[in-house]
Amino acid sequence: MSSVTVRAPATVSNVVCGFDCLGFALTEPFDEVTVSLRSQPGISIEPDAIFGLPTDPTENVAGVALAAFARAAGYDGGFEVTIRKGIKPGSGIGSSAASSCGAVFAANILLDQRFAPDELIGIAMSGEERASGSKHADNVAPCIMGGFVLVRSADPLDVVRLEHPPLWAALLHPQIEIRTAEARAMLPTQVPLADAVRNWSNLGAFVAALASGDLELLSRSMEDCIIEPARKRLIPGFDKVVAAARSAGTIGAGISGSGPSMFALCASEYDAHRTVAAMLEAFGESNIEVNTYLSPIDPEGVRIL
Amino acid sequence: MSSVTVRAPATVSNVVCGFDCLGFALTEPFDEVTVSLRSQPGISIEPDAIFGLPTDPTENVAGVALAAFARAAGYDGGFEVTIRKGIKPGSGIGSSAASSCGAVFAANILLDQRFAPDELIGIAMSGEERASGSKHADNVAPCIMGGFVLVRSADPLDVVRLEHPPLWAALLHPQIEIRTAEARAMLPTQVPLADAVRNWSNLGAFVAALASGDLELLSRSMEDCIIEPARKRLIPGFDKVVAAARSAGTIGAGISGSGPSMFALCASEYDAHRTVAAMLEAFGESNIEVNTYLSPIDPEGVRIL
Numbered sequence: 134m135s136s137v138t139v140r141a142p143a144t145v146s147n148v149v150c151g152f153d154c155l156g157f158a159l160t161e162p163f164d165e166v167t168v169s170l171r172s173q174p175g176i177s178i179e180p181d182a183i184f185g186l187p188t189d190p191t192e193n194v195a196g197v198a199l200a201a202f203a204r205a206a207g208y209d210g211g212f213e214v215t216i217r218k219g220i221k222p223g224s225g226i227g228s229s230a231a232s233s234c235g236a237v238f239a240a241n242i243l244l245d246q247r248f249a250p251d252e253l254i255g256i257a258m259s260g261e262e263r264a265s266g267s268k269h270a271d272n273v274a275p276c277i278m279g280g281f282v283l284v285r286s287a288d289p290l291d292v293v294r295l296e297h298p299p300l301w302a303a304l305l306h307p308q309i310e311i312r313t314a315e316a317r318a319m320l321p322t323q324v325p326l327a328d329a330v331r332n333w334s335n336l337g338a339f340v341a342a343l344a345s346g347d348l349e350l351l352s353r354s355m356e357d358c359i360i361e362p363a364r365k366r367l368i369p370g371f372d373k374v375v376a377a378a379r380s381a382g383t384i385g386a387g388i389s390g391s392g393p394s395m396f397a398l399c400a401s402e403y404d405a406h407r408t409v410a411a412m413l414e415a416f417g418e419s420n421i422e423v424n425t426y427l428s429p430i431d432p433e434g435v436r437i438l
Numbered sequence: 439m440s441s442v443t444v445r446a447p448a449t450v451s452n453v454v455c456g457f458d459c460l461g462f463a464l465t466e467p468f469d470e471v472t473v474s475l476r477s478q479p480g481i482s483i484e485p486d487a488i489f490g491l492p493t494d495p496t497e498n499v500a501g502v503a504l505a506a507f508a509r510a511a512g513y514d515g516g517f518e519v520t521i522r523k524g525i526k527p528g529s530g531i532g533s534s535a536a537s538s539c540g541a542v543f544a545a546n547i548l549l550d551q552r553f554a555p556d557e558l559i560g561i562a563m564s565g566e567e568r569a570s571g572s573k574h575a576d577n578v579a580p581c582i583m584g585g586f587v588l589v590r591s592a593d594p595l596d597v598v599r600l601e602h603p604p605l606w607a608a609l610l611h612p613q614i615e616i617r618t619a620e621a622r623a624m625l626p627t628q629v630p631l632a633d634a635v636r637n638w639s640n641l642g643a644f645v646a647a648l649a650s651g652d653l654e655l656l657s658r659s660m661e662d663c664i665i666e667p668a669r670k671r672l673i674p675g676f677d678k679v680v681a682a683a684r685s686a687g688t689i690g691a692g693i694s695g696s697g698p699s700m701f702a703l704c705a706s707e708y709d710a711h712r713t714v715a716a717m718l719e720a721f722g723e724s725n726i727e728v729n730t731y732l733s734p735i736d737p738e739g740v741r742i743l
Contacts, residue, residue, distance in 0.1 A: 333638035
């Protein structure tokens with residue numbers, strides 16, 4: 134085998150009370166990444182022409198991740214990469230993670246699976262670091278592993294695949310740009326201990342609720358008194374959209390990644406349809422274009438197409 | 439039935455990364471609380487003579503809790519209470535919670551179980567508030583419910599009984615006094631966001647590890663970069679004792695409540711014996727007297743004796 138194509142799914146990170154540690158994978162949208170081996174060193178990238186992504190492999194997240202892969206594998210050949218972006222860059226649903234993960238996952242198949250999934254996460258994180266300016270795993274880890282993933286520690290890497298009931302996500306993506314680094318700079322460097330306690334109590338309850346399938350508890354635990362108040366100012370209509378999602382019977386809603394996408398967790402496909410309709414209607418008053426996505430939580434993560 | 443005696447177990451709260459939200463119940467030690475109904479209003483308390491606890495029901499935690507119980511129940515008779523303390527006051531293993539919980543649990547049996555367990559927790563918390571100066575549920579909740587309990591919110595009360603594998607606890611109680619209010623005053627009011635993230639990532643992993651029975655993950659998640667550094671200065675030999683427990687193969691160790699007791703979670707009775715011996719030896723160089731306790735995690739909580 135000298136060429137392989139994989140689908141690498143979108144992911145939601147910073148899941149309300151799970152800032153910088155909790156993410157989940159969607160079935161759609163996804164990137165298609167094709168990787169071929171070649172004997173001469175170097176990485177050539179043919180990115181999706183639509184989005185004007187860099188072809189220089191030291192600037193493209195997939196190139197950065199593959200260079201890290203080659204170093205880790207002691208591989209002295211090269212790669213040719215073609216990327217068809219299903220996930221719009223800057224949407225806040227793990228676009229760069231998908232390209233990074235797709236590239237290293239495909240390369241790993243071509244090079245006889247020399248790395249285990251958590252090793253691949255560590256390698257793909259270097260692409261993510263290039264994109265966001267910080268090393269975090271809460272998009273990369275669910276993209277590789279599927280489902281809900283808790284990042285106990287990014288360095289050294291320690292990730293936990295969480296048990297969870299079948300769930301759906303409804304997403305609303307306003308077509309505005311929020312840069313991850315900018316959104317990060319808005320955050321407080323210090324937080325009141327009482328707020329921190331409230332957040333970790335909620336995260337503990339969130340994990341317990343996923344494990345037991347208690348959707349009422351899951352709903353109550355989806356509150357964030359630290360990150361959301363700082364970041365929601367960047368997202369027009371945020372409060373209205375979340376209130377509409379709640380009224381439509383969603384389990385809980387919040388900012389996806391560092392925005393601008395907003396997501397809602399739902400108990401069923403029917404609920405997800407109702408919720409996305411309500412979110413869309415609530416947002417509709419503004420003049421910003423939106424995309425919507427509807428997807429089950431993806432149990433598998435990146436895989437061969 | 440006009441009199442009932444219950445055993446109310448010791449509890450460990452502030453479980454390392456679970457400050458102010460996570461506690462578990464021990465099988466031993468425990469308080470024995472006997473409550474009788476009487477027709478005339480008022481509460482008379484016969485506390486354990488050894489510890490010089492107050493007999494004034496507005497000063498005694500069991501009295502405060504029973505007064506709250508009577509108000510909630512619309513009960514206009516009185517109570518007679520006898521307490522045999524198996525748990526030394528000020529030990530940091532939920533002594534006041536045990537007396538409060540034992541009293542209201544017994545009264546609830548005498549008055550035809552009018553309150554559900556989580557209602558009893560809310561009532562017993564008023565005794566706890568009298569003792570510690572703050573309203574928290576992470577001793578009271580496991581004392582009533584048994585096992586590991588996460589307090590998602592103290593007000594409004596929202597508690598979650600966590601699934602967990604069979605575990606043992608080893609405890610070392612240096613005979614020094616630490617006042618809960620004092621230990622609370624030592625804490626930072628603001629914490630770095632990065633430390634808060636680290637703590638909630640650990641707590642999420644702790645809850646996931648309890649649910650899945652992954653003791654390796656449980657062990658890695660038992661770290662605390664916020665509360666322990668501030669409070670351990672009050673506990674002589676803390677670092678040595680924890681290091682000794684770790685060397686002896688414990689899952690993890692930390693401060694019980696606000697101290698001075700230190701606890702270690704262990705996978706078996708054998709490990710708990712080894713651990714308590716190591717903790718004792720490490721502490722032995724100081725001239726302070728100690729008590730030790732060894733107990734399985736109690737699945738049931740307060741119950742009729």
